[in-house]
Amino acid sequence: MCKKWLTLTVVAAVSITSLTACTDNTKVKEAAVQSLDKQKEMKSYTFEGSTALSMNDALIKTSNPLTNGLLALVKESTIEWKGISNIDPLQYQTDLKITPKGSTSPFEIPILIKDNKMYFNMPAINKSADEYYMVDLQQMSQNSKSPLTLDSLKNTSQLTTSLASLLMGGTDAKWFSQAKDPVKLKDGTNAKSISIEITDKNEKELNTMLQAKMPEFIGLLQNNGLLSADKADELKKAPAGNFQIHAPGKMNIAIDDQGFVRDETLDLNFAVTAADGKAADNHITLHQTYDAINQGSPLTKEVPKNVRSFDEILKLIAPAKK
Template identity: 30%
Template sequence: MFKALISLSIAAAIPAVLISGCSDREAAKAAVKGALHKQAEMNAFAFEGGADLHLDGLAEGDSSTLSGQLFSFLKDSRLEWKGAASLNPIRWESDLKAASRSGSAELTVPLLFQDNKLFFHMPLLNPENEYFVTTLGLPPESPASAGNKSGPDSKPSAPPVPERLSRLSSDLSKLLQEGADEAWFETDGEVRLADGSDARSYTASVTRMSAGAWNKKLQEKLPRMLEVLKSNGLITETQAAQFRRSASSFKLSAPGKWTVVVDKEGFLRKLEMDFKFTGPKGNKSSASAQTFSFHQTFDAVNRVPEFRKPLPRQTKSVDEVLKRLVSGGEQ
């Protein structure tokens, strides 16, 4: 009789545990979704991040174009960045450090966006205190942009680089959130942020059990991901077509994770991605494992940013160089 009661108690408890677990996972995904959408309310913030790319199995970029040379350098490199941003008015500054994994090349590039102009210093090309400068279009929806239209057939200017980078991060994260199953999410618990406040961490993991489902979702979302990359000028239509043809070669493998940290006000404060996958053969004799690690933190959300870089006085136009970089040399 006693054993029967124990068995009955366990049987009754199992559905409750499953329901509770399901509810927790649904809440975790809902919190992540809310934080990603709340990014639109982040008008000012400090940021810091980095990426570790090991994508040497991918095909080399076209060495005759700047975008191809940049892709060939970045696909097997370590990146770090730190800065501050304000979206009203738009101002953005950071220092970008890039180093090849082999250690054969290293680059530190100061960047500043202000008054609708992008300034950046290339150590190998600019003398000390000189910056390249280019004028970028205002966002299509901004009043200033609307006032610059000369007629009904005028095309809106392209959004400035900081807005495009912010939108790229947001769009890719939203695609991940759309494709991720609730069953993959877990609430990690409370964490302490750099400013001393509390936040909650959520993780969607790639495990041996879930890798197949992740890959199915990846194949479904890959065309939209490529469109996001193409619309933000990171790949050309030719490159997008090459990726589409080899889409079935991309497969995630365990372990992997996507972690989002959300503060008490619902703002995204930290984003981490750590994925391992196999890609096309590229220049290798066989498909090889690739890794992609990324992290970004947001602090001082909606506070007055602490900008430190003065507006450069010595500048040199680089419009033609940037045109080649965005178009990939295609006319």
């Protein structure tokens, strides 16, 4: 009789422990998804981040020699950035620092968006450091042929949130975990850390989820001006499973006491199958932080005086005629 009760007690304890773990994981997932949705409330913020890229030619190659030359500079590189973003009216500034693999001499690309115009300097195409190219965003928005508009630029932060929410929302709660101890943010406050690890145990399941979400993923990129209709159709028609993520990998977010994501990291290995049937391996690591949320930080860059129209460059990077 004693053994019977002991057995029932153990079974009950295991059941309760399993149920609690399931409930906790579900709550952790809910907290992660809610924090990403909370990002839509960011109307102004400062940001800082970096990424390391190792991209195969098969993924980025285009039919235009100039475009290929520019992409070659970043396909294997480290990119750092820091800036300020205000949504309405759209005001944005950042400084990109790109260091190609094997180089000790990074090149910088300052960018400013103000009064519906975007200004930027690229060492590869500008004649001097004070010469900037200008894109009239209002005019671009009126051009039906351009997928990029003023509204889509305003929605960039929401797009990132939507893409992350799409992936996290489709991931089984059992793969979410929260660190026992909080992490310290740059301002000294605490944040809870939630992560998803890509392992041999969940790689297949995550790829199945990703394949199911791919049309929606592509649609978000197209609707926000990052993919043309032709490119989106091409990706949608690609064979199932031509994009595969591989272990090991990890996604992590740090959530402050207001519910905002303040720090996010990504370590992703993935393979893309080219038209010849060969799979090309790629690797991305990303780290991004957000601060001064909704504090209306003013821009510090001035509108450049030495400006040229970017239409000159657009003529050079137009798709080659067949």
